[in-house]
């Protein structure tokens with residue numbers, strides 16, 4: 588799905604120099620690299636403050652906690668996301684309430700959110716999936732109207748924009764992940780919360796460091812969740828390249844889309860008006876098309892494309908095959924098939940293709956050729972001469 592070695596080769600000298608600097612300083616925790624990176628990433632996201640933490644999951648959990656989420660609260664999250672989004676809510680003893688996705692973007696659907704707001708609702712988590720922003724305007728309206736915190740889960744969409752503003756600059760706080768495969772990936776785990784609020788920043792700095800308000804004085808329960816200096820140093824180097832990498836992702840995505848645009852029943856990822864996609868993932872939606880429609884048929888159609896790619900040594904992946912309301916982890920919450928039809932359908936339709944900045948046009952074409960071969964060999968998914976765009 589990606590080739591981190593190629594990315595490393597392009598920046599190796601810069602990275603080694605940055606690591607050497609940390610080694611020479613022998614300062615590994617909460618030092619100058621972290622502070623500088625906190626400022627740089629906050630600025631990148633159009634925010635005043637950044638708080639470096641140990642992972643994207645911790646960033647979410649600490650952000651929720653700083654916004655006041657605790658035991659009896661409900662937090663509305665999309666069902667179609669990585670489990671960490673809801674896991675961070677559960678880790679605080681609060682209850683995730685799953686909302687459906689919007690059929691066009693697969694991001695959380697504000698109408699579904701609105702129908703799930705109760706007196707116990709404390710926050711909404713807007714996940715920006717695959718590199719594309721959620722419908723922030725409607726979600727912000729709901730949050731303001733119902734006095735809820737809006738938290739952005741920006742683990743997948745650093746560098747994407749909405750109405751000309753960077754994702755991560757809308758909610759009260761935004762959490763991001765530096766998991767190695769992300770658009771901005773560390774050499775291990777890492778995460779950050781960004782915000783404009785001084786009080787929230789102070790609270791988050793306390794929470795990530797054992798609840799300490801002063802040296803060896805703890806005023807509330809906290810965690811050990813800090814971004815270490817080595818990771819911060821690496822990430823500072825990579826941040827300098829991020830915009831160029833995202834531009835390359837967009838170029839590659841456009842090449843894929845050009846190849847797939849005229850297949851009926853195949854939707855290519857596209858940013859609606861007002862959004863810029865950062866293409867963390869290039870995800871096709873291969874839907875039912877014709878009389879054989881049905882969940883099993885859809886699943887197997889997607890599977891068959893994946894199988895065809897795999898036979899040719901090409902990776903592909905399904906993010907995510909089981910929506911969260913149907914995960915065994917959340918069985919006690921009573922979710923059943925049919926509850927969230929858009930999310931459930933998406934889980935059967937999505938297939939992500941290899942995409943990373945250093946990919947060559949030849950590599951893109953090789954993947955595209957194999958996908959097209961697979962589609963053409965299947966009944967029901969055919970080239971439709973009249974269609975130039977899939978949406």
Ligand SMILES: Cc1ncc(COP(=O)(O)O)c(C=O)c1O
Nearest residue numbers: 642643644669671672742764766
């Ligand atoms: C949407 C989303 N939220 C949260 C996370 C958690 O981030 P991390 O793996 O850094 O804990 C991820 C990571 O894959 C993610 O994709």
